[in-house]
Structures are given as structure tokens and as C-alpha cells.
Amino acid sequence: MERTLGRVEVQSxxxxxxxxxISIATIITAVVxxxxxxxxxxxxxxxxxxxxxxxxQTVTTVGYGDIVPSRGxxxxxxxxxxxxxIAFIAVVTAAVTxxxxxxxxxxxxxxxxxxxxxxxGQISARLTAIEQALSRRDH
Numbered sequence: 001m002e003r004t005l006g007r008v009e010v011q012s013x014x015x016x017x018x019x020x021x022i023s024i025a026t027i028i029t030a031v032v033x034x035x036x037x038x039x040x041x042x043x044x045x046x047x048x049x050x051x052x053x054x055x056x057q058t059v060t061t062v063g064y065g066d067i068v069p070s071r072g073x074x075x076x077x078x079x080x081x082x083x084x085x086i087a088f089i090a091v092v093t094a095a096v097t098x099x100x101x102x103x104x105x106x107x108x109x110x111x112x113x114x115x116x117x118x119x120x121g122q123i124s125a126r127l128t129a130i131e132q133a134l135s136r137r138d139h
Contacts, residue, residue, distance in 0.1 A: 022091040029084040030059040033077050041074040054078075059085035 031052070037044075038051030044067065045051040054067040058081040069075050 016095065019092055019095040022088050026059060026084050026088040029081060030055045033058070033081040033084075036077050037069060037074055040077065041069055041071050044069050044071070044074055055081055058082055059088070061085050061089070 034052035034055030035048065036051075037054060038048050045054060050067060054069070057063050057067070058078050061082065069078055
């Protein structure tokens with residue numbers, strides 16, 4: 001874990017890296033939650049597959065309702081999994097939004113630079129014409 005945090009500090013954190021980190025954390029949370037649900041509550045989750053299926057439903061916020069923990073410990077695990085799923089959705093949405101905004105900003109700044117270059121060219125041409133007119137007048 002420290003190695004991962006060290007890498008994050010060394011490399012600049014971009015939207016893509018943040019989404020990757022949250023994705024990995026979400027997958028780990030879902031798998032650990034499914035295993036813990038199965039270990040803690042064998043009555044509601046008789047097999048590991050059942051625990052993992054419930055965790056997958058919970059982390060994706062689908063929640064079919066076919067498997068529901070009845071004990072407090074299972075519900076607490078479910079709460080953590082739900083929060084991880086909501087965080088994952090929020091970060092992915094933010095990453096996509098940031099990428100779209102950055103793309104629009106680049107397009108705008110490119111257009112603004114072109115317009116600015118055109119204006120500077122026009123000003124330069126006018127100054128040249130003024131200088132030439134003043135030069136002819138002085139002669």
C-alpha cells in the first residue's frame with residue numbers, strides 16, 4: 001500500500017490515474033466484501049459465489065434483492081461496499097467531465113490564439129501603412 005501511495009506522490013495525479021486507483025480500490029473492496037460476507041454470515045451467503053454475487057450487485061448499486069444480509073455485520077459490510085460503489089461512479093463521472101472540459105478548453109484556446117494572431121497581423125499591417133505614409137509625408 002505504501003508503494004502505491006509513494007507512486008501517487010511521485011507521479012502527478014491525473015483524472016485517469018485517480019480513476020485507476022479508485023477502480024482498483026473498488027474491485028478490492030468488492031472482492032473482500034464478498035468474502036467477508038460469506039465468512040461472517042453463512043446463513044445468508046452459503047457459498048463464496050453467493051457472497052461475491054451479492055457484493056457485485058451492491059458495488060454496482062444494482063441491488064436485485066435476491067440476496068440480502070439479515071445480520072448487522074452483513075449490512076455493515078454492505079454499507080462499505082455501497083459507499084465504494086458510489087465513490088467509483090462519482091470519480092469516473094468526474095474524470096469524464098474533466099476530460100471533456102479540458103478538451104473544450106484546448107479547442108477554445110486554439111481558436112483564441114488564431115484570432116489573436118489575425119488581430120496582431122492586422123495591427124502590424126496598419127502600423128506599417130502608417131509608417132510608410134509618415135515617411136512619404138516627410139520626404
